[in-house]
Amino acid sequence: MAAITVFSPRTLPAVLKHRAVHKLGLLALAAAVLVPLANARWTGGAWPDALTVDLTKPLTEASTWIVDNRDTHPLFLYFFGHVSNAIVLAVRAVYLVLLAAGWAGVTALGALVAWRVAGLRLALGTVAAFLTCGWLGMWVPTMQTLALMVVAVAASVVVGALLGLAGGLSDRLNRALRPVLDTMQVLPAYAYLLPVVLVFGMGVPAAVLATVVYAAPPMARLTALGLRGADKEVLEAVRSLGATARQGLLTARIPLARKELLLGLNQTIMMALSMAVIASVIGAGGLGDRVYQALASVDVGAALAAGIPIVLLAVVLDRVTGAAGNGSTSAEPRRTGWLYALVAALAIAVAGRLMGRLDWPDAWTVRIAEPVNRAVDWMTAHLYSGVPVIGGTADWAAHFTTWVLNPLRDGLTWLPWWSVLLLVAALAWLIGTWQTALTAVLVMAAIGVLGVWTPALDTLSQVLAAVAVTLVIGFATGIAAARSDRLERALRPVLDVFQTMPQFVYLIPVVALFGVGRAPAVAAAVVYALPAVVRITTQGLRQVDAAAMESSSSLGATSWQQLRQVQLPLARPALLLAVNQGVVLVLAVVIIGGLVGGGALGYDVVFGLAQGDLATGLVAGAAIVCLGLMLDRVTQPTERRTKKGA
Amino acid sequence: MRIRTRLCATAAVGSLLLLTGCGAADMTKQASPFANAQGSKTVTLSVQSWVGAQANVAVAQYLLEHELGYRVDTVQVDEVPAWDALSQGRVDAILEDWGHPEQEKRYVDDKKTITRGGELGVTGHIGWYVPTYFAQQHPDVTNWKNLNKYADLMRTAESGGKGQLMDGSPSYVTNDKALVANLDLDYQVVFAGSEAAQITQIKQFAKEKKPFLTYWYAPQWLFKKVPMTEVKLPAYKEGCDADPDKVACAYPHTPLEKYLNSDFARSGGKAAAFLKKFRWTTEDQNEVSLMIADQKLTPEQAAKKWVEGHESTWRAWLS
Known part of the structure; x- marks a missing residue:
């Protein structure tokens, strides 16, 4: 899911070290002036009460007003009502078409599209994926999710492409859009749900809208990137041929940006799918709802049965759209091929209909829940405690909590608030510019102003611990995978599965292994963030110049020396990106961590959603966003900003 | 429901605009x-x-x-x-x-x-529960006045130096934080965050016959798997839970x-x-x-x- 930007290897100039001292000196000076002032006015370590703004009252009033006026106020009747209505009708239309096509028709259509776009192998994969969905007894939920996805992705693509077009054509709009898209990138999916639910109520319209808001940004970003990246000479040539601006856009710039547009589509689909499960919390139905209901009866097997179709859909859609981005077949034979494909799909659908086999036959389903549950029970029973020498997972979790999480949390909360701000400023300035440092400090201060300083530091301590664990495991695995093709191939499906598997599925095993508390929350975050870190590390190491490797080995360097002195320094930008992605992804799971005892901000968001308490939920959500922005700035090297990475 | 007949006839997306283009649309319907x-x-x-x-x-x-x-x-x-x-x-x-x-x-x-x-x-009834195997060994634990005596045994890594009182899903009604404070108990409320997490943890404790104190409710199937005994809190009286910060009584039967x-x-x-x-x-x-x-x-x-x-x-x- 993570977009990977390629860097040219670059070494740290000596000047920078000078500059670093310079920056720190300036910062120390500012601190020397400001800290005594702040300290004299507000004593004590925690964020001073005088500097907080209590939003409880206005937010509660706003939410009451919305609920009371939702069925009478013109804004709702004439605007939101129509939006909601259109979504309901669109999803329904797609759903009815899918049901009318029957399982044979849908499978055939999917396979033929995959065949035209990406070749025979993926077509077979698509057939296997759809049949597995039916075989697991998940056909109808899969179709519900698919219907919702089709509408959500279509809307995201339209919205994203329009925004991207605006950003791609106008510099000013591009500058205005960038910070907005940056923010949306670090916004956890859960945080969108509460406001959307308040306005639209539970159900499919809210779910679709939350998905669109979540999935449109990558499309916008990549569209703008593609349009801006078009070859200047080609554009010049087009203009010299006398094409108008519109013709130039349609015939040159958009076709030239095809690759980015398709990558945008790919990312949008993946984001939308990952939202499909989270949106079940607000009544989206479909596969996500099955996972969520299985969670309630503590049934890992059933959750997995609904989770597998999501993984399969994600992998198939990812591969097919990915192949579309790379493929370049000429237009003419393609068109007739499409025609044949459509006719064939139609024929199969009609045949299925005539045979009265629209619904997936019950006799063809298999129940995997029971064996899976037995396996999970066995595993947790044997690993939980009392394993000789190394101790059980419960003991590890307890040690981790006592020796890592507690000191970290206590340390952070013990630090006076201004010193936390100073620390943030120093880190962000060292790695970035004074602008990034200023943003980081401001968002961190915003957390204090919102009145959630202490829980935010609690959450921060969990995030830091999780990132550290993720990086250690991720770098080790990534280095190993970069050195062995076989390992990389073996890892690929595993990473795919972990990246797309709904997090709800592994909540129960995580609790069964690590107990309730912050340790399982950290474990869930590590599982989620690890694949991206491993991928980026592997890719970064593999892209190190072959010549540099060659010359170092001809100089007689051992493989360990080679890794330490050539590969790792040269792959430094990729490793930094891995850190950044690790932080952002770990933060995205903070709320999920609230479901297993992570407490702090994550729990508050879940609480707000469960109790319809806008004040608690929204403030905690905003604080998570602030944390995300701060961590992003602190770990985001300057190169990435100037390079306009995706 | 209300627009059912029209919906079936107009499944095509093209008619979307016609249907929604004019007039009020009540989302609540x-x-x-x-x-x-x-x-x-x-x-x-x-x-x-x-x-x-x-x-x-x-x-x-x-x-x-x-x-x-x-x-x-x-x-x-x-x-x-x-x-x-x-x-x-x-x-x-x-x-x-x-x-x-x-x-x-x-x-x-x-x-x-x-x-x-x-x-x-x-x-339905909400209350505090300890596992029956523990209550049989220490019969006096079933009164809240004796809970502090057992705080040490209920300690976990998560609750720090205090005993752990495990709460469940954020969607459930709970006065536990206020109760712990107002009854002067040496316990820390730990929110499991979801019922699934809470049940899983209770089962793991029970497998090892460890003592624990948890917020729980009846009727609930888990009692058949892990027998639990209720801890008596000060009796519920009509209106004693009116002020959420001052609650010092048990939960009602609903x-x-x-x-x-x-x-x-x-x-x-x-x-x-x-x-x-x-x-x-x-x-x-x-x-x-x-x-x-x-x-x-x-x-x-x-x-x-x-x-x-x-x-x-x-x-x-x-x-």
Whole structure:
């Protein structure tokens, strides 16, 4: 899911070290002036009460007003009502078409599209994926999710492409859009749900809208990137041929940006799918709802049965759209091929209909829940405690909590608030510019102003611990995978599965292994963030110049020396990106961590959603966003900003 | 529901604009897009996240589908949002409500978008529980006054130096933080964050016969797996929980209620009549819950088993 930007290897100039001292000196000076002032006015370590703004009252009033006026106020009747209505009708239309096509028709259509776009192998994969969905007894939920996805992705693509077009054509709009898209990138999916639910109520319209808001940004970003990246000479040539601006856009710039547009589509689909499960919390139905209901009866097997179709859909859609981005077949034979494909799909659908086999036959389903549950029970029973020498997972979790999480949390909360701000400023300035440092400090201060300083530091301590664990495991695995093709191939499906598997599925095993508390929350975050870190590390190491490797080995360097002195320094930008992605992804799971005892901000968001308490939920959500922005700035090297990475 | 006939005729996306282009569109009158597909009559039921609620819905669903010929969609929603969804007609009925006076006033009395559907026949009770194996060794733990004596034994990494009182899902009613403070207990409330996490943790504790103190509620199938004994808190008196910060008394016993969307209650035909009559006992509910959660039957299989054995009970609901 993570977009990977390629860097040219670059070494740290000596000047920078000078500059670093310079920056720190300036910062120390500012601190020397400001800290005594702040300290004299507000004593004590925690964020001073005088500097907080209590939003409880206005937010509660706003939410009451919305609920009371939702069925009478013109804004709702004439605007939101129509939006909601259109979504309901669109999803329904797609759903009815899918049901009318029957399982044979849908499978055939999917396979033929995959065949035209990406070749025979993926077509077979698509057939296997759809049949597995039916075989697991998940056909109808899969179709519900698919219907919702089709509408959500279509809307995201339209919205994203329009925004991207605006950003791609106008510099000013591009500058205005960038910070907005940056923010949306670090916004956890859960945080969108509460406001959307308040306005639209539970159900499919809210779910679709939350998905669109979540999935449109990558499309916008990549569209703008593609349009801006078009070859200047080609554009010049087009203009010299006398094409108008519109013709130039349609015939040159958009076709030239095809690759980015398709990558945008790919990312949008993946984001939308990952939202499909989270949106079940607000009544989206479909596969996500099955996972969520299985969670309630503590049934890992059933959750997995609904989770597998999501993984399969994600992998198939990812591969097919990915192949579309790379493929370049000429237009003419393609068109007739499409025609044949459509006719064939139609024929199969009609045949299925005539045979009265629209619904997936019950006799063809298999129940995997029971064996899976037995396996999970066995595993947790044997690993939980009392394993000789190394101790059980419960003991590890307890040690981790006592020796890592507690000191970290206590340390952070013990630090006076201004010193936390100073620390943030120093880190962000060292790695970035004074602008990034200023943003980081401001968002961190915003957390204090919102009145959630202490829980935010609690959450921060969990995030830091999780990132550290993720990086250690991720770098080790990534280095190993970069050195062995076989390992990389073996890892690929595993990473795919972990990246797309709904997090709800592994909540129960995580609790069964690590107990309730912050340790399982950290474990869930590590599982989620690890694949991206491993991928980026592997890719970064593999892209190190072959010549540099060659010359170092001809100089007689051992493989360990080679890794330490050539590969790792040269792959430094990729490793930094891995850190950044690790932080952002770990933060995205903070709320999920609230479901297993992570407490702090994550729990508050879940609480707000469960109790319809806008004040608690929204403030905690905003604080998570602030944390995300701060961590992003602190770990985001300057190169990435100037390079306009995706 | 209301736009059903028109919807079926105009499945094509092209007619979207025609339909929505003019006039007011009341969001609170829109049904789920997955309802009533292929011309069948659909009832949408809200399932809350606990298994008892799943049991109610499973049996209601089975009877609606097999005896009355409806198609039933279920949506899992938390308690408070479920009220909201019910008032908007996104779901047709809630079968088990633990008492939400604020929402009742707003939706039932003021807006009249929700109608009472009568009692479920089950009485709910929230309390603090310790495992029975521990209570037998230390009988005095079942009084709150002695809890501090055992705080050491209840300690976990998460609760730090204090004993751990485990709370569950954020959607449940809880006064535990106030109780711990007001009763001067040496305990730390640890929020498991979801019922699934809480149950999993309780099972792991029970496997090792470790002592623990947890917020829990009856009826609940877990009692059959992990026998637990309630800890006596200062007796509940009407109004003693009025101020959430000053609560120092036990939780009440609540007769669980059903609620129906008003439109559905009026025009829902046989389904609405059936849901109003649906009424069973704590034992019945536990029987089904246990089959779902412990024997890992699907809700449908569990409901089928119960329905086969209790025909006299459910016949009365259909008449």
